[in-house]
Amino acid sequence: xxxxxxxxxxxxxxxxxxxxxxxxxxxxxxxxxxxxxxxxxxxxxxxxxxxxxxxxxxxxxxxxxxxxxxxxxxxxxxxxxxxxxxxxxxxxxxxxxxxxxxxxxxxxxxxxxxxxxxxxxxxxxxxxxxxxxxxxxxxxxxxxxxxxxxxxxxxxxxxxxxxxxxxxxxxxxxxxxxxxxxxxxxxxxxxxxxxxxxxxxxxxxxxxxxxxxxxxxxxxxxxxxxxxxxxxxxxxxxxxxxxxxxxxxxxxxxxxxxxxxxxxxxxxxxxxxxxxxxxxxxxxxxxxxxxxxxxxxxxxxxxxxxxxxxxxxxxxxxxxxxxxxxxxxxxxxxxxxxxxxxxxxxxxxxxxxxxxxxxxxxxxxxx
Numbered sequence: 001x002x003x004x005x006x007x008x009x010x011x012x013x014x015x016x017x018x019x020x021x022x023x024x025x026x027x028x029x030x031x032x033x034x035x036x037x038x039x040x041x042x043x044x045x046x047x048x049x050x051x052x053x054x055x056x057x058x059x060x061x062x063x064x065x066x067x068x069x070x071x072x073x074x075x076x077x078x079x080x081x082x083x084x085x086x087x088x089x090x091x092x093x094x095x096x097x098x099x100x101x102x103x104x105x106x107x108x109x110x111x112x113x114x115x116x117x118x119x120x121x122x123x124x125x126x127x128x129x130x131x132x133x134x135x136x137x138x139x140x141x142x143x144x145x146x147x148x149x150x151x152x153x154x155x156x157x158x159x160x161x162x163x164x165x166x167x168x169x170x171x172x173x174x175x176x177x178x179x180x181x182x183x184x185x186x187x188x189x190x191x192x193x194x195x196x197x198x199x200x201x202x203x204x205x206x207x208x209x210x211x212x213x214x215x216x217x218x219x220x221x222x223x224x225x226x227x228x229x230x231x232x233x234x235x236x237x238x239x240x241x242x243x244x245x246x247x248x249x250x251x252x253x254x255x256x257x258x259x260x261x262x263x264x265x266x267x268x269x270x271x272x273x274x275x276x277x278x279x280x281x282x283x284x285x286x287x288x289x290x291x292x293x294x295x296x297x298x299x300x301x302x303x304x305x306x307x308x309x310x311x312x313x314x315x316x317x318x319x320x321x322x323x324x325x326x327x328x329x330x331x332x333x334x335x336x337x338x339x340x341x342x343x344x345x346x347x348x349x350x351x352x353x354x355x356x357x358x359x360x361x362x363x364x365x366x367x
Contacts, residue, residue, distance in 0.1 A: 003361045027308065039322075039366065043326050043327040044363070045317060045363045046361075047360050052094070053358070054090075055355075060095070062079065062356065063081055063083075063085065063088065064082065065082040066079055066347065067080045067113075068115075068356075071340035071343060073120070074122070075092040076089050076092060077339065078293065080114070084103070084110065085103050085110060085113075086109075087110070087126065107135070110128055111128055111294060112129045113133050115127040115153035115155060118158065118340075119158060119295060120161075120266055121184075122139030123138055123184075127153045127165075132149055132151070134148060136185075149186045149187075153168040154208050154210075156211050161183070165182060168212045177192055178193060178194070178209065179193065179194055192231065193231065194230070195237060197239075208223050211268065212268045212338065213270060214321070215273040216277070217232050217321065219231075221265045225265075227241045244328075254287060263281065263282035263314075266279050266313075266335060266336050267279035267336065267337055269341065271363055272342075274365075275322065275326060277316065277318075278315070282311065284310055302350035313335040314329070315328070318366070325339055333346050333359070339358060344361055345358050
């Protein structure tokens with residue numbers, strides 16, 4: 001692994017915090033940080049493989065295009081899919097957990113699982129975007145309860161005694177806002193905006209948000225905007241806008257809009273009570289070697305053959321308490337998911353099957 005070179009400028013803009021009880025805007029302040037004088041010259045990140053999940057056939061095979069990967073309190077891995085259906089759960093040893101779940105509209109059944117949130121009590125909340133409800137499972141993966149929710153979550157993490165989510169709310173409390181604090185039953189307690197992350201579409205599709213929390217700070221990123229926005233204690237918020245030569249704000253494409261070449265944020269994860277890491281996916285210099293032509297409907301469609309060959313990752317570490325850039329590190333893996341605090345994940349293609357690979361983030365950070 002090597003340190004990512006080039007100028008990196010982070011502009012931190014302090015803004016007002018727009019919550020349900022309107023608080024008014026705060027005066028803005030701009031701070032510029034450069035990576036030729038980072039706050040920690042010796043800091044860096046290393047990804048240590050933990051385990052691969054998924055095999056060539058049977059119950060252990062991944063079903064399709066992975067949407068979300070989450071690690072629960074028992075170190076099991078939950079995997080949901082873009083085409084819906086029940087989540088898959090893998091035991092800590094990599095074996096598939098036996099679950100009686102099925103597709104359907106009844107209690108404990110699934111259509112389109114979205115946010116998956118482990119709680120401190122060992123339960124797991126699974127939000128269903130199509131059915132607009134949350135299913136609750138106990139520590140032994142048994143269905144416990146189900147209730148309706150009027151939101152469509154895109155990512156969710158535990159926060160204190162509740163859940164912090166990035167979601168659309170179509171009606172009722174929090175409608176029109178993107179970020180929400182829920183209790184452990186999935187009821188909206190607080191809704192707010194994080195300035196700079198409000199646009200809902202780019203490149204012809206919805207821009208997904210990813211969220212993470214430290215002990216006191218809630219933060220979010222949007223895939224196609226190179227920034228991290230946070231809500232800090234005392235009803236204040238701030239946005240760190242990062243500019244870099246390798247982040248191209250004008251997307252280039254191969255064949256169709258489904259194969260973007262521009263760098264974009266794929267994961268946000270808390271490392272400790274001060275630091276978060278953003279995984280910025282960017283095209284590999286040799287991406288042309290890993291794309292094969294297919295005879296698509298338009299006669300020009302192209303398909304990615306090797307995701308790790310097509311993309312690599314820059315991991316940007318920020319201090320969300322002192323509001324500064326700490327370090328940037330280039331890694332050759334395509335990092336796609338933030339399963340739990342201090343962990344990242346991606347996909348590994350083998351001759352037999354595609355697997356989920358889980359990494360532990362080892363970071364040298366300032367104290």
